[in-house]
Amino acid sequence: MPSLLDAIEAKYGQDGSDCEAPIGIYVPRYGPRKSIPRLLVLNDCGVDSAGDEESLEKNCSGVIEIDLAHNRLTQWSEISKILQYSPSVSFLNLSFNHLSSPLMSSCVENSFRFPLLPRLSILILIGTNISWDAIWFILRHANTLQEFHLSLNNFSSVDISKLKKSFQGRKAEISASIMTSGEEDSNSGSPPISATADRFLSAQVGLPHRHRVDSTDSGHGSSGSGSSSDEDDSCLFPYLRRLMFDGNPITCWGEVSKLGSCFPSLRHLGLADCQIDSIPESAYQNFENLQSLTISNTSIKEMTDIARLKKFNTLTDLRLQGIPLFDNMTAHERRQLLVALLPNVRKLNGGAPISNTEREDAERAFIRKYIQEEGEKPERYYELVAIHGELQPLLDVKFKPATRIKLRVCYADNIFERHINVYQTTNELKTSLEQEVGFPAVKMRLFYIDAEMREVVGREEMRFPQKQLYSYNMQDGDEIHVERKQSPVQIQSSNNRNSTMSSSI
Incomplete structure (x- = not known):
């Protein structure tokens, strides 16, 4: 290898x-x-x-x-x-x-x-x-x-x-190794095995050796190797700012909290694809400086767990996607819920910063969602009601034009009502009326009458077979008049009759 x-x-x-004439740039x-x-x-x-x-x-x-x-x-x-x-x-x-x-x-x-x-x-x-x-x-x-x-x-x-116990846990092992290799001889005046092990271990971890006072050095017995505060300080690594812990099968937040106790200056923590299923009330402890958190693709199912992230006072950037809680929500609903629940978070899933307008809209939507629900409401609901008051549900105003309207269809003495689709063409309307009027569409003439403008504009012939009906601005109650086209013989006879009447006059 x-x-x-x-x-x-x-x-x-x-x-x-090798090259006889290498070209060097x-x-x-x-x-x-x-x-x-x-x-x-x-x-x-x-x-x-x-x-x-x-x-x-x-x-x-x-x-x-x-x-x-x-x-x-x-x-x-x-x-x-x-x-x-x-x-x-x-x-x-x-x-x-x-x-x-x-x-x-x-x-x-x-x-x-x-x-x-x-x-x-x-x-x-x-x-x-x-x-x-x-x-x-x-x-x-x-x-x-x-x-x-x-x-x-x-x-x-x-x-x-x-x-x-990183020092004490290895001391016996090192001492045994020293004895086996013959590096310490009790008759040679060398220091005790434990002292040699301390020095070796301190050298390995790069920390100063703490002198150990025992009965061989004085007549007062052992005084210990250090205070409890020294031992606690040895467990802290205050210089670490970012820790990526993604994809580990950790399930309990208590284990995550240990990371916070070891790294008190942590700014970013990545826990994506872990198996964490809940966030306890005290989760914020040991994370006093955390600014960014990633918990996407975890097993969180309850909204109360997400709401507890509000107690992370310094948390401003959150990545949270792919959890069971969001299974039946749209992308807009997911973002709106997180914005309403977490007033401290200013950036979600790497997107644009949350504006004041977006936050207010999300909080108001949260109030309206739960105001009519029976049973216990989330704690965040009462906090938002104290800010915005009790809001009434929004009116459901539809601006989309109607696609089906009811018209009066008149043919000779036959008058009936018909629901039609405004996106069909004039030719399709004629075809749908064949059964009622008793003759084919090719022999049919249609006239549209606006019920409100009848006296002003009269009736308008629908001449263009591929023109869609919505372009006439039809509304409920308007009329369609059907007439049968005259044959050429009938047209000629009518013209002759009109000519005779004119000459006699």
Whole structure:
């Protein structure tokens, strides 16, 4: 399997092909191995080790971003070596490498020191199956880390017990290792095993060793290793601002609350695709600085759970979609409900900021929705009534024109009423009247009479067979007069009769 150096050589190294007359546009000042870019992107390159330490130090000292996602790194000792010789790294992506082995035990067993990461600000460990003790161990070395990705790691709980006992929990193991290797000899005047273990463990986590006073140092017995407040402070990581915890099968908000207690300065928390089914009344505790929250595609079913997000005083940006509560709502109804429930939220699902007009409309719609419902009303209803008062339901005013009207149809002495569709054509109307008038549509003449304007405009012949009826502005009560077309013989006879009458006069 290739090492990191092999992957760098393959992607960024010099092409080994010979050419008699090479065409060079740009000649770097240094050779290819000395001009490695500061951003290394080596996804899916099969990397499983770091490579030669001397070459790493020579080539990676200036690298600031390393992307090693989808590789085959499994040993913390190799990752430690990469980080040791990349002291300037600020971005590290180790996603989808299998990193389930215990980190602190690896340090002891393989006798290596995990380096401090004073410039690391973004760490991505998606889908690595990393353990909680390894997470706490890394965080103690990266005291400038601001963004941490722990999505898809199959976490069903947040284990902070190992964090609180990170020193004591490993002391016996380290002491046993020291005894086995013969590094401590009671006859050589060396310090006690426990003191040596303390120093070793303190060196591993990059924290100052607290001197332990016991009966061997004084005649007063043990005084303890520190106050309870010191132990509590060791569990906090106040520098972290963004935590992505999406896609983990966590169900209880109590576990989420542990994250807030460990990261008191958290600004953004991602919990999308988790299995959280409720939000308790005290959910806001431990999240005093949270500004952005993502809880899309969770299992929340009750509106009261959503309403409790109002207690997150600093929360202004919320992403919430794909939950069972919204199954039978339109997109407009979902947004309107969230705007009405959460007065502190100013931005929803990455959309435009919520305007004052939109918020007022949503709150009024919320009041009208519940004002006529029987039974217990949500608490938010009474809060909004205190602001806007008790509103009456809106009138249902329809501005859409009628599509069916009732007309009077007159043919000779036969008068009847007929409901017609105003979107049908004149020709279709004639066809529908054939049975009543007793002759085909081709022999039919239609005249439209506006009931209100009868005396002014008279009747209008409907000459155009494809003209739709709504274009005549027909209304209920108007009339359609039907006449039979005259044959050419009848027309000629009528003309002759009129001519004879004119000559006699």
